[in-house]
Amino acid sequence: MLQQLSAEELPKVEKEVIDFINTCTTHEELKKSMLYSIEAGGKRIRPLIVLATVRAFQKELTVPVYQTAGALEMIHTYSLIHDDLPAMDNDDLRRGKPTNHKIFGDALAILAGDGLLTGAFQLISETTLDSAENVLLIQLLAKAAGISGMVAGQAGDMAAEKHHVPLEDLKAIHRGKTGALLTYAFVAGGILANQTEYVIELLEKLGGHVGLAFQIRDDLLDVVSTTEELGKQVGQDEKSDKSTYPALLGIEGAKQALADELGQAETTIQQLMEVTEFQPEIFEELLALFTLEK
Amino acid sequence: MLQQLSAEELPKVEKEVIDFINTCTTHEELKKSMLYSIEAGGKRIRPLIVLATVRAFQKELTVPVYQTAGALEMIHTYSLIHDDLPAMDNDDLRRGKPTNHKIFGDALAILAGDGLLTGAFQLISETTLDSAENVLLIQLLAKAAGISGMVAGQAGDMAAEKHHVPLEDLKAIHRGKTGALLTYAFVAGGILANQTEYVIELLEKLGGHVGLAFQIRDDLLDVVSTTEELGKQVGQDEKSDKSTYPALLGIEGAKQALADELGQAETTIQQLMEVTEFQPEIFEELLALFTLEK
Numbered sequence: 001m002l003q004q005l006s007a008e009e010l011p012k013v014e015k016e017v018i019d020f021i022n023t024c025t026t027h028e029e030l031k032k033s034m035l036y037s038i039e040a041g042g043k044r045i046r047p048l049i050v051l052a053t054v055r056a057f058q059k060e061l062t063v064p065v066y067q068t069a070g071a072l073e074m075i076h077t078y079s080l081i082h083d084d085l086p087a088m089d090n091d092d093l094r095r096g097k098p099t100n101h102k103i104f105g106d107a108l109a110i111l112a113g114d115g116l117l118t119g120a121f122q123l124i125s126e127t128t129l130d131s132a133e134n135v136l137l138i139q140l141l142a143k144a145a146g147i148s149g150m151v152a153g154q155a156g157d158m159a160a161e162k163h164h165v166p167l168e169d170l171k172a173i174h175r176g177k178t179g180a181l182l183t184y185a186f187v188a189g190g191i192l193a194n195q196t197e198y199v200i201e202l203l204e205k206l207g208g209h210v211g212l213a214f215q216i217r218d219d220l221l222d223v224v225s226t227t228e229e230l231g232k233q234v235g236q237d238e239k240s241d242k243s244t245y246p247a248l249l250g251i252e253g254a255k256q257a258l259a260d261e262l263g264q265a266e267t268t269i270q271q272l273m274e275v276t277e278f279q280p281e282i283f284e285e286l287l288a289l290f291t292l293e294k
Numbered sequence: 295m296l297q298q299l300s301a302e303e304l305p306k307v308e309k310e311v312i313d314f315i316n317t318c319t320t321h322e323e324l325k326k327s328m329l330y331s332i333e334a335g336g337k338r339i340r341p342l343i344v345l346a347t348v349r350a351f352q353k354e355l356t357v358p359v360y361q362t363a364g365a366l367e368m369i370h371t372y373s374l375i376h377d378d379l380p381a382m383d384n385d386d387l388r389r390g391k392p393t394n395h396k397i398f399g400d401a402l403a404i405l406a407g408d409g410l411l412t413g414a415f416q417l418i419s420e421t422t423l424d425s426a427e428n429v430l431l432i433q434l435l436a437k438a439a440g441i442s443g444m445v446a447g448q449a450g451d452m453a454a455e456k457h458h459v460p461l462e463d464l465k466a467i468h469r470g471k472t473g474a475l476l477t478y479a480f481v482a483g484g485i486l487a488n489q490t491e492y493v494i495e496l497l498e499k500l501g502g503h504v505g506l507a508f509q510i511r512d513d514l515l516d517v518v519s520t521t522e523e524l525g526k527q528v529g530q531d532e533k534s535d536k537s538t539y540p541a542l543l544g545i546e547g548a549k550q551a552l553a554d555e556l557g558q559a560e561t562t563i564q565q566l567m568e569v570t571e572f573q574p575e576i577f578e579e580l581l582a583l584f585t586l587e588k
Contacts, residue, residue, distance in 0.1 A: 025441040026470065030449040034441070082408060087381070087400035106381035110404065111449050114376060114411065115441040121415045122436035131425035138432055139419035146412035147319040147328070155324040155405050176320065 002285040005051050006044075009061055013047045014038070016063070017070040020123050025115070033104040033112035034119075037077050040095045045214075046185045047073045049286060053189020053203065056282040064127040065192050068137055071124040072188065075145045076181055078116035081109050083154065117145075137188055144184035153177030160243040170243050171212065178218070179211025186210070195276065202272050206283070209265040213290040216258040219244040220292060223251060255292065262287055296579040299345050300338075303355055307341045308332070310357070311364040314417050319409070327398040327406035328413075331371050334389045339508075340479045341367045343580060347483020347497065350576040358421040359486050362431055365418040366482065369439045370475055372410035375403050377448065411439075431482055438478035447471030454537040464537050465506065472512070473505025480504070489570065496566050500577070503559040507584040510552040513538040514586060517545060549586065556581055 017038055025031035047069035054065050084091040084099040085106060091099050101109035124138055143149055153176020160173060186207040190200045223246050245254035269283050311332055319325035341363035348359050378385040378393040379400060385393050395403035418432055437443055447470020454467060480501040484494045517540050539548035563577050 021441070025446060027441075027446040027449040029453065030441065030446055082404055085404065087404060107452055108449065110376055110379065110381060111445055114407075115445040117408065117411055118436050118440035118445060121432060122440055125429055125433035125436060131429045134429050135419055135425045138415060142412050142416035142419060146416055147315070147324065147409040151405055151409040151412060152319060152321040152324055155321040155402065158401055159323065
């Protein structure tokens, strides 16, 4: 099911984004720089969650769904470009390829990030959705990506690089840094599928657990993988003495924390089943993506 | 009239922005960094144009007007923070004070810019405006600030730093870099004052001329002012051998180009007077801000 979404539907999301960038960008190098990072691939987990959620509620995948999912991927991609900058994490490799600034220089990488971020709001505001629904999707996206969400999480993450922070602080950082956008993916899917407020709340809760699971898994992979397997440099966290789940809890403790989050996600799916009609298999398949084995 | 707007109404715009940042930001240093640049002052020309335009059409200045004007100022402020970065223009001084990254470091300056940009869309999406009007204001703001507007202009400006470009290219760059947001200020004012499409088109035209006038004046000031008068380093353009109006046309030629743009702005105001009721004095006062003497 997820495999089919990935193979057949994600390309439509990518097409919306690439067409939008090609149509709207009035500066050639800027366009190349943005497309370079968009086309670098990656797991597309955020747009996949949007599509999967809409589909789980047995609604049709329409152009506005692809556009919303695409806007979300644009925001995620901008955050990677800025995060990789020498002034930030100073990463040379991303998804197995040189990072944006290694190809286009720091200045254009900053602008490509700014362009993708701003473009995400343009793309999502140009959907044919009902205006009230459109404003809500924009508002929640800005909130998730911004100063109480991802940007705040990034700032917290940077500050935590030089010293170990308590587990609760680390969770708060990750709720912003990676959790907010992942949660938005579930919530946006629910809104696009016309679900009730209570269902949206449960989707938000589900997204919270999935978001933490994602980060714990990411931290663990940095310790247990090779650069080749991961497509980016491993051992970076330890090198920079960064606060991570494995650093705070040990590898076994982090594995347990991951299992706990996935368990709570399961429970939330059960709660969803009590209040609305949907296909739980899709969510089960999604959760499987966050196990360490996958 | 403009003086009264500046003194009594602009503080309300600032309050909306500062309250928003204080309420929403979940990371203390990030908050400080954003407030530092917002509170550094500046002429607030963009929000002033929004207020002046609404007032010219004799409409009330309401909270959504302040919020829209505030979102625009947030976008402008983010662009200054990113533009000043070592990877970009590498400026140490802005509005007479150290630039954001000189105080907070490059990483937090990047995030403060990202936060203000994202926050602008959050603030404007949280107004109590009618949803359709809200979506339109968001869409046009993203367009003006983004990959066919300001960000594209910045990319063009950077590329033009190392060699002189023809006048038409320079104009295109400036239409993006400074013109797009200034034009948005007039257009948003017109939308907030419920004007017809034709009036909005004329406001867009007016904004185009004012935008170019603004940039020519800015280029000229870099040549003829002292650092003390201007509150930022002068002579920067020449030092970097940047394409500017004075570099292309000479000082007298640039002064003439400025007069031409202001003349065409005057003509547009006359055209506006033929189709709608408004107080032209406010626009006249606005134009006076863009003369070299002011």
